[in-house]
Amino acid sequence: MSSLTPLITRLDRFNQRHPWSHNDLYAPWVVRRVTASGAREVLDVGCGTGNLLARLHRRVDWAEGLEPDPGTAALAQARFARTPGVTINPVGFADRAPHRRWDAITLVAVLHHLPLEPTLRELRASLNPGGRLVVVGCHRDEGPADQLAGLVSLLLNPLIGLVKHPVPAAEPPPHMRAPTAEPPETLARIRAAADRELPGARVRRRLFWRHTLVYDHPA
Structure with missing residues (x-):
């Protein structure tokens, strides 16, 4: 997992700039x-x-x-x-x-x-x-099926974000600010x-x- 941390961090930063719900x-x-x-x-x-x-x-x-x-x-x-x-x-x-x-x-x-x-x-x-x-x-993820779905989602997420929100955002839109x-x-x-x-x-x-x-x- 530690070897993936830098990649996940970069993906998270990208997703924050191109948010989608x-x-x-x-x-x-x-x-x-x-x-x-x-x-x-x-x-x-x-x-x-x-x-x-x-x-x-x-x-x-x-x-x-x-x-x-x-x-x-x-x-x-x-x-x-x-x-x-x-x-x-x-x-x-x-x-x-x-x-x-x-x-x-x-x-x-x-x-x-x-x-x-x-x-x-x-x-x-x-x-x-x-x-x-x-x-x-x-x-909460548990087991191989969740891990596989999570991996596919992790890879698709920035691609969809780039299509839906191509211009980098300074902050999330209002509908994505509710408590989580x-x-x-x-x-x-x-x-x-x-x-x-x-x-x-x-x-x-x-x-x-x-x-x-x-x-x-x-x-």
Whole structure:
């Protein structure tokens, strides 16, 4: 690992000059999963500045974003102040309206900030019958499969950054400044929790240090 440290350091500096959002890369996939379920009312947990909401609201009747970080929530509120059918609630998932149910719930790079099993249980309870949960999550690397996916992601990351953000940046864009945290759970641990709390959920390893989870609540 020590022999790779100089290369990783140089790649990290390059990536900082050419930033792009791994979460935004998966936004079209999330929207397709939501619209395929027929959802009309959607909750986006940890909505950030609202990039996913901007896509979702064109495909559903009502979209609500929860964002506990005050500065990030203020940016999202200003962004959608004149957008019908979109509301931003500056709270976390634990402080949501407790009896509200949704046709679809989305979380992108949010689940690892929350207690895993209790949150999965509460997400299931927050879905309408026939509702869909769509997660793009982060997990802690473990084993050869994660190492291979990480290596491919490490090599692709600067190439995509150069295409998406060819002009070097002095700082990350606003939607990439929200608080971050290292994921505590491995993908195996997340799969096991999903098997218990979300029977039938589909969990897949993805590139760029992400995984996806789709769960359909019984009608």
